[in-house]
Amino acid sequence: MNIQQNSVVTFHYRLTTDENEFIEDSTGGEPLVYLHGYGNLISGMEKALEGKSVNESFSVTIPPEDAYGENLDDLVQIVPIDAFEGVDELAVGLRFTATTDQGDVPVVIRAITEEKVTVDGNHPLAGKTLNFSVEIKEIREASAEEIEHGHVHGAGGHHH
Numbered sequence: 001m002n003i004q005q006n007s008v009v010t011f012h013y014r015l016t017t018d019e020n021e022f023i024e025d026s027t028g029g030e031p032l033v034y035l036h037g038y039g040n041l042i043s044g045m046e047k048a049l050e051g052k053s054v055n056e057s058f059s060v061t062i063p064p065e066d067a068y069g070e071n072l073d074d075l076v077q078i079v080p081i082d083a084f085e086g087v088d089e090l091a092v093g094l095r096f097t098a099t100t101d102q103g104d105v106p107v108v109i110r111a112i113t114e115e116k117v118t119v120d121g122n123h124p125l126a127g128k129t130l131n132f133s134v135e136i137k138e139i140r141e142a143s144a145e146e147i148e149h150g151h152v153h154g155a156g157g158h159h160h
Contacts, residue, residue, distance in 0.1 A: 001139045003052050005037035008152050010138035011049070018061075018129040031137050038150045042067045045132065057135045067130050068123040075121035076110070084117060 003009055012031045015023040026032060034040040036049065044066030052058065064070050084090055094109045098119065111118040146153050 001053065001141075003036050003049050003136070003139055006142045006147055007036040008138075008140045008142050008146065009034055009036050009049060009136065012135045012137060014133040016131045017125075018131065023125070023130075027135075033152050035142055035146055035150065035152050040151060042130075044130075048132070049134070049136075052136055054136055054139050057133070059131065059133050062130045062132065064127050064129060067128070068125045069127075071122050071127035076118065077121075078116050078118050081112070081115055081117050090117065 001007070010031045010033045012026045014025040014027065017023065036046065039046070041049075042062065044060070044062030047066070048058070048060040048062070081090075090109060090112055092109055092112060096107060097104045098107045098121070099105075105121045107119040107121045108124070109117055110120045143153070
C-alpha cells in the first residue's frame with residue numbers, strides 16, 4: 001500500500017535546519033502517526049510522503065514556504081514592560097500566550113530592556129529551510145470515523 005488520501009501513516013523522522021541545527025528525532029521514541037491529506041503536517045512533508053511505501057526511507061529538504069512560512073516582521077512587537085505586570089520573572093526565550101485582537105497567539109520573548117519587551121509571534125521554525133530524514137513504518141486505510149473527524153484515533157493518534 002502506498003501513501004495516499006485517507007491513509008494512516010506511521011513514520012520516524014530526524015529534523016535539522018540548513019544551519020545544521022538539530023531540532024528533534026523521533027527514532028528511539030514514539031513515531032509520528034497522522035491521517036494523510038488533511039493538512040495535519042506541513043505541506044512540504046505531506047507532498048514528500050505522497051506515494052511512498054512501508055519501510056521506505058528518504059531525505060527531503062523543505063523550504064520555508066512549504067513549512068512554517070517566512071518570518072513576518074509585523075509579528076514582532078515591542079511592548080511596555082508594565083504590560084507584564086504580575087509575571088514573576090521575565091527572561092529571553094520565555095514562551096507564553098498573548099491575548100490579541102486576533103485571539104490568543106503563542107509568542108516568545110526575544111529581548112528585554114528596563115522599559116520594553118520585544119515579543120515574537122512567528123513560529124520558532126519560520127524562515128528556516130528544514131531537512132528531514134524519514135523512515136515509513138506502517139500504512140493503513142483510515143476508518144470512516146477518522147476520515148469524518150480528519151485525524152487519527154487510537155494509539156499514536158487522537159483519543160476522544
